[in-house]
Amino acid sequence: MKQQRTIVIPHEHGGWAMVSVPFLLGMMAGSPNYMHALLFVAWLCLYLSSYPFLQAVKRSANRSYYIQWGIGYGIVGLICLIPSLLYSPELFFFGIPLVLLLLVNIWHAKAKSERAIVNDLCAIMIFAIGGAAAYILGDGTWDHKMGMIVLFSFIYFTGTALFVKSVFREKNNVRWHGYSRIYHIVMLIVPFVAGYPLMALAYAFAIVRALLLAGKSIRPMKVGIIEIVGVVLFLIFSVVALS
Structure with missing residues (x-):
C-alpha cells in the first residue's frame, strides 16, 4: 500500500487541552521560569510522538511511516527534555508512572479498544502528571x-x-x-x-x-x-x- 505523505498529528482535539492545561496550571501554581518553555516543548513533542507509535501498534498499514514520525517527534522531545532534567533531576521520578500508564495505552491500542474508559483514565493521568512536573520545575516540592x-x-x-x-x-x-x-x-x-x-x-x-x-x-x-x-x-x- 502506498504510504501517505501528510503530517502525522493527533486527531483528538481534547488532547491538546489536556497536554497544555495541567502543565500551565502546574507552572502558574509554582514559580514560572524560562525552563518551562523547553519543558513544554519536550512534553508536547513526547505527546506528539506517542500518537504515531500507538498507530503503528494497532495497524500494519504505513507502520514504518508512523514509526518515522514517532522517532522524529521523540528525538526533538528528548533533546528539549535534557536541560530540564539537568536543572531539576527530580523530574526523573515522573518517568516510572508515565511509562506504566503508557503501557496500558499501548495494550489498548494493540487490542483496538482505545475508547475503553480505563484507557481514557490512564491517558488523563499522564497529562495530569505533566502538571506536577511543571510545578516541580518551578521550584515546587513534593x-x-x-x-x-x-x-x-x-x-x-x-x-x-x-x-x-x-x-x-x-x-x-x-x-x-x-x-x-x-x-x-x-x-x-x-x-x-x-x-x-x-x-x-x-x-x-x-x-x-x-x-x-x-x-x-x-x-x-x-x-x-x-x-x-x-x-x-x-x-x-x-x-x-x-x-
Missing part, C-alpha cells in the same frame, strides 16, 4: 499542592471524557447519562474535602453543562466550543484557587 494539581486536573478531564461520551457514543445510554451526572455532582464535593473550596468555581461550568446536556444531540463543533469555554474557566479559577 507537597500537598502538587498532589492537588494532579487530582484536580484528573477530576476535571475525567468529567470531560464522561460528558463527551454522553453526547456521542453513549448518547442513547440512559444509564451512562446518570453516571455522568452523578460524577459531576461528586466533583463539587471534592474541593471542599481537599481544602480548596474555591476550586468548586473551576468545576461549576462543567457541572452545569453535564447536568443539562448529557444525552442531547449536539453538533461536534458546538461541543468543542463548550469544552473550550469550560477548560479556560477551569484554568483561570484553578490558578486563583491554588495560588
Whole structure:
C-alpha cells in the first residue's frame, strides 16, 4: 500500500487541552521560569510522538511511516527534555508512572479498544502528571499542592471524557447519562474535602453543562466550543484557587 505523505498529528482535539492545561496550571501554581518553555516543548513533542507509535501498534498499514514520525517527534522531545532534567533531576521520578500508564495505552491500542474508559483514565493521568512536573520545575516540592494539581486536573478531564461520551457514543445510554451526572455532582464535593473550596468555581461550568446536556444531540463543533469555554474557566479559577 502506498504510504501517505501528510503530517502525522493527533486527531483528538481534547488532547491538546489536556497536554497544555495541567502543565500551565502546574507552572502558574509554582514559580514560572524560562525552563518551562523547553519543558513544554519536550512534553508536547513526547505527546506528539506517542500518537504515531500507538498507530503503528494497532495497524500494519504505513507502520514504518508512523514509526518515522514517532522517532522524529521523540528525538526533538528528548533533546528539549535534557536541560530540564539537568536543572531539576527530580523530574526523573515522573518517568516510572508515565511509562506504566503508557503501557496500558499501548495494550489498548494493540487490542483496538482505545475508547475503553480505563484507557481514557490512564491517558488523563499522564497529562495530569505533566502538571506536577511543571510545578516541580518551578521550584515546587513534593507537597500537598502538587498532589492537588494532579487530582484536580484528573477530576476535571475525567468529567470531560464522561460528558463527551454522553453526547456521542453513549448518547442513547440512559444509564451512562446518570453516571455522568452523578460524577459531576461528586466533583463539587471534592474541593471542599481537599481544602480548596474555591476550586468548586473551576468545576461549576462543567457541572452545569453535564447536568443539562448529557444525552442531547449536539453538533461536534458546538461541543468543542463548550469544552473550550469550560477548560479556560477551569484554568483561570484553578490558578486563583491554588495560588
